[in-house]
Amino acid sequence: MAKNVQAIRGMHDILPSQTPLWQLLEDRVRNVLERYGYREIRMPLVEQTELFKRSIGEVTDIVEKEMYTFDDRNGDSLTLRPEGTAGCVRAGIENGLLYNQVQRLWYQGPMFRHERPQKGRYRQFQQIGVEAFGMAGPDIDLELILITHRIWQTLGLSDGLELQINSLGTADERLVYRELLVEYLSSYLDQLDEESRRRLKGNPLRILDSKNPDMRELIAGAPALMDHLGEESQAHFDAICAGLDAVGVVYVINPRLVRGLDYYARTVFEWVTDRLGAQGTVCAGGRYDGLVEQLGGRATTAVGFAVGVERLVALLEEAGIEPEEQVDAYLVLMGDEPQRQGLLLAERLRDQLPGLRLLTHCGGGGFKSQFKKADRSGARFALILGEDELAKGVVGVKNLREQTEQQEIALDQLAEFFKKNEENGI
Numbered sequence: 001m002a003k004n005v006q007a008i009r010g011m012h013d014i015l016p017s018q019t020p021l022w023q024l025l026e027d028r029v030r031n032v033l034e035r036y037g038y039r040e041i042r043m044p045l046v047e048q049t050e051l052f053k054r055s056i057g058e059v060t061d062i063v064e065k066e067m068y069t070f071d072d073r074n075g076d077s078l079t080l081r082p083e084g085t086a087g088c089v090r091a092g093i094e095n096g097l098l099y100n101q102v103q104r105l106w107y108q109g110p111m112f113r114h115e116r117p118q119k120g121r122y123r124q125f126q127q128i129g130v131e132a133f134g135m136a137g138p139d140i141d142l143e144l145i146l147i148t149h150r151i152w153q154t155l156g157l158s159d160g161l162e163l164q165i166n167s168l169g170t171a172d173e174r175l176v177y178r179e180l181l182v183e184y185l186s187s188y189l190d191q192l193d194e195e196s197r198r199r200l201k202g203n204p205l206r207i208l209d210s211k212n213p214d215m216r217e218l219i220a221g222a223p224a225l226m227d228h229l230g231e232e233s234q235a236h237f238d239a240i241c242a243g244l245d246a247v248g249v250v251y252v253i254n255p256r257l258v259r260g261l262d263y264y265a266r267t268v269f270e271w272v273t274d275r276l277g278a279q280g281t282v283c284a285g286g287r288y289d290g291l292v293e294q295l296g297g298r299a300t301t302a303v304g305f306a307v308g309v310e311r312l313v314a315l316l317e318e319a320g321i322e323p324e325e326q327v328d329a330y331l332v333l334m335g336d337e338p339q340r341q342g343l344l345l346a347e348r349l350r351d352q353l354p355g356l357r358l359l360t361h362c363g364g365g366g367f368k369s370q371f372k373k374a375d376r377s378g379a380r381f382a383l384i385l386g387e388d389e390l391a392k393g394v395v396g397v398k399n400l401r402e403q404t405e406q407q408e409i410a411l412d413q414l415a416e417f418f419k420k421n422e423e424n425g426i
């Protein structure tokens with residue numbers, strides 16, 4: 001037998017048994033975003049490598065070691081997008097969507113990072129991302145956080161998630177702070193691990209994000225950027241906190257929250273849970289006022305976030321949330337003429353009842369086997385059409401989910417039967 005070709009490590013199929021939960025999540029998120037006036041944008045999965053180097057930053061895990069980069073046949077260096085913000089900004093500049101305008105955008109789709117796969121961390125994963133352009137004040141930061149909060153509410157997930165926020169100040173403020181931090185860390189050089197020593201020159205703020213338990217105390221004692229914010233950055237941050245307090249959204253200020261991408265300034269936030277093991281961040285984002293200009297556009301303020309869909313799906317599964325069944329009725333057809341007539345009946349029902357999810361049995365077979373398939377389909381009702389029923393002008397209707405007698409319903413009354421059931425919420 002030929003050897004199977006397998007999927008790539010860290011890249012998963014989402015099977016038909018799983019898609020209903022994905023669809024439930026996607027529908028609800030889309031609905032919340034529409035209610036806040038966000039519009040969908042779709043970008044390519046592949047971009048020039050340069051785009052990610054210039055936006056995410058050369059000295060970041062993503063650019064240094066996680067990108068799927070290759071030369072295409074022209075010799076251009078291309079990369080499978082590791083995230084959506086860079087591509088969204090590129091598209092916005094290229095299509096004239098940003099300058100002097102306000103944009104509220106969202107996107108959805110796969111992202112690619114060559115990380116070590118584990119539960120909740122994949123090499124191809126899905127994000128739903130939101131980006132808002134042209135609004136400088138804290139009100140839009142607040143709006144985005146409230147959107148995320150409403151998403152959790154509509155999914156029934158509010159309980160297990162904690163909002164952490166921080167301010168990274170402006171680029172200038174960070175420069176001053178960076179010196180203080182390097183000075184502090186340099187005086188404990190012997191306590192830094194190898195990775196942190198390397199980061200000390202290129203990206204010292206990332207050291208604060210280290211998960212190495214041996215460095216915990218050292219990091220806890222480091223000066224906090226929060227204590228070195230300028231007046232405007234402080235006011236911006238305070239206004240967000242005040243807004244969250246007013247709406248009653250609980251948050252934790254985490255001065256060590258620095259994020260793994262370089263484009264952020266001022267507000268950063270994450271939603272974390274302890275229910276998913278090590279990969280507990282289900283949503284992350286922040287303000288990136290400098291990025292549009294950095295990528296060649298005119299200076300435009302911006303803020304956004306992205307939700308990790310796999311992690312959110314895992315949370316829904318953990319919470320025992322099950323989408324409703326997908327099939328309302330399964331049409332069992334016994335004999336040649338019932339098969340021909342059944343097709344017409346099914347089409348008529350679909351004309352009359354646009355909401356009805358009806359599976360018609362195909363491929364023949366005995367009554368028992370068809371009935372088994374009806375049951376396995378998850379349908380609430382089996383509709384049975386054989387020679388006898390056809391002669392009488394009726395259809396046998398059996399509720400597969402309740403212990404009730406099979407009934408006979410006249411062919412022309414069938415649509416009415418389903419309408420009534422729907423009204424009764426069955």
Ligand code: HAM
Nearest residue numbers: 083085120121122125281282283284285304305306308
């Ligand atoms: P990020 O923190 O790199 O930010 O990713 C956002 C979310 O994507 C994470 O919180 C996590 O839920 C999910 N995620 C990231 N990597 C993986 C992975 N390997 N497997 C599974 N899920 C993953 C961004 O990507 C920014 N573009 C967010 C943003 C938008 N900031 C402003 N606008």
